[in-house]
């Protein structure tokens with residue numbers, strides 16, 4: 001009777017070991033998955049950082065250009081300035097801050113029109 005109990009105990013212990021081994025295996029797979037996930041997130045993060053830097057560089061360039069354009073505009077005096085700008089616009093060039101001085105290529109520009117309206121009124 002005692003020996004039977006002992007055998008049961010040993011078999012139960014074996015079952016627990018097998019169950020633990022299974023859990024350990026699952027844990028190992030989970031860790032491997034998390035490490036892969038971590039690596040791909042790091043790569044994505046560094047890629048996004050690079051893109052953000054590029055966008056910031058473009059933003060700075062646009063800001064610099066619009067400051068230069070604003071300076072160009074401030075050199076024209078107001079009354080004569082409006083006539084000059086209106087003429088420039090009708091000759092086919094942008095007078096807006098966004099594209100100042102570049103060719104309109106025959107298309108009307110809402111920025112220019114809004115700008116001229118504001119100067120006129």
Ligand SMILES: [Zn+2]
Pocket residue numbers: 094095096098099100109110111112
């Ligand atoms: Zn324009």
